[in-house]
Amino acid sequence: MNPGKKAQLALPGPLLLVGAGKMGGALLNGWLRLGLDPSLIYVVDPQPSFELKTDLRDRGIALNPASMVQPKVVLLAVKPQILSGALKAVALHVDKDTLVISILAGATLGALDAGLPSRTAIIRTMPNTPAAIGRGVTVMIANAEVSPEQRALASQLMEAVGDVAWIGDEALMDAVTAVSGSGPAYVFFLAEALARAGVKAGLPPELAAQLASATVAGAGELMHRTGTVPETLRKNVTSPGGTTAAALEILMAPDGLEWLLTAAVKAATERSRELGKG
Numbered sequence: 001m002n003p004g005k006k007a008q009l010a011l012p013g014p015l016l017l018v019g020a021g022k023m024g025g026a027l028l029n030g031w032l033r034l035g036l037d038p039s040l041i042y043v044v045d046p047q048p049s050f051e052l053k054t055d056l057r058d059r060g061i062a063l064n065p066a067s068m069v070q071p072k073v074v075l076l077a078v079k080p081q082i083l084s085g086a087l088k089a090v091a092l093h094v095d096k097d098t099l100v101i102s103i104l105a106g107a108t109l110g111a112l113d114a115g116l117p118s119r120t121a122i123i124r125t126m127p128n129t130p131a132a133i134g135r136g137v138t139v140m141i142a143n144a145e146v147s148p149e150q151r152a153l154a155s156q157l158m159e160a161v162g163d164v165a166w167i168g169d170e171a172l173m174d175a176v177t178a179v180s181g182s183g184p185a186y187v188f189f190l191a192e193a194l195a196r197a198g199v200k201a202g203l204p205p206e207l208a209a210q211l212a213s214a215t216v217a218g219a220g221e222l223m224h225r226t227g228t229v230p231e232t233l234r235k236n237v238t239s240p241g242g243t244t245a246a247a248l249e250i251l252m253a254p255d256g257l258e259w260l261l262t263a264a265v266k267a268a269t270e271r272s273r274e275l276g277k278g
């Protein structure tokens with residue numbers, strides 16, 4: 001994303017971020033990079049890290065304020081396991097004009113609605129951590145109470161930190177979570193595993209780690225900047241009878257990487273469904 005191309009992020013009123021851990025913090029960083037007014041942000045987190053406390057203080061963002069102006073947007077970014085307790089606290093700050101946006105894996109619109117005042121406008125989303133650098137991707141679904149203005153506001157908030165896709169079928173959210181929500185971890189593990197494989201092939205550990213990280217980052221950037229489909233980029237690397245072909249014969253075997261990723265995405269999809277059952 002080129003931040004220069006994005007309009008300055010403006011809000012109609014305060015935004016309350018509930019939970020500023022890895023993902024809530026990534027979103028916050030993304031919004032601040034886009035120029036969101038820090039005086040419009042409240043953060044509630046009972047166990048803020050030292051870095052978070054320092055960062056919020058330096059930016060003039062209220063952490064765990066004793067009182068607040070009624071927020072226009074509440075963004076829920078706590079662990080799914082504490083959803084019901086968090087909703088009880090959040091409900092105090094929700095009225096008919098408040099939009100509640102959830103990023104919780106598994107938490108359905110129905111489960112969110114059950115813990116909030118009746119007819120609350122709710123949007124369930126699944127972002128991912130590259131949002132911290134404006135390169136996330138977020139999938140969203142709204143309940144029937146969300147107005148066109150609130151939908152546009154939610155789009156604006158999440159587009160500020162990357163790409164956005166709206167869906168109409170909530171059942172897709174579990175697979176979305178498995179592919180793009182968890183996906184960055186698979187890519188980071190690829191870099192870890194490639195480095196370890198390099199060590200086994202004789203490279204010094206530091207050089208192997210440097211080569212693996214630079215290769216994963218560079219390949220992702222090449223795909224991003226050229227907009228070329230991955231299959232073409234893969235073929236561009238693969239000389240007939242060469243080294244890449246030798247490696248891909250193993251990775252593309254019936255029990256190779258695609259088989260593993262299919263099993264991994266299935267496991268994550270099922271876990272997302274389980275989280276939804278509480």
Ligand SMILES: NC(=O)C1=CN([C@@H]2O[C@H](COP(=O)(O)OP(=O)(O)OC[C@H]3O[C@@H](n4cnc5c(N)ncnc54)[C@H](O)[C@@H]3O)[C@@H](O)[C@H]2O)C=CC1
Nearest residue numbers: 019020021022023024044045047077078079080104105127
């Ligand atoms: N980490 C990721 O890549 C992604 C996470 N998510 C979702 O984001 C949510 C948060 O995940 P992470 O940021 O990874 O977890 P985390 O553990 O880093 O952050 C959770 C934060 O909530 C705070 N917290 C605990 N109880 C609270 C309360 N009662 N009120 C307010 N804050 C409270 C914790 O102190 C912590 O800072 C989860 O529901 C997860 O499913 C969604 C997409 C990607």
Ligand SMILES: O=C(O)[C@@H]1CCC=N1
Nearest residue numbers: 105177180181182183
């Ligand atoms: O691992 C998790 O449950 C969360 C949801 C997607 C990424 N992290």
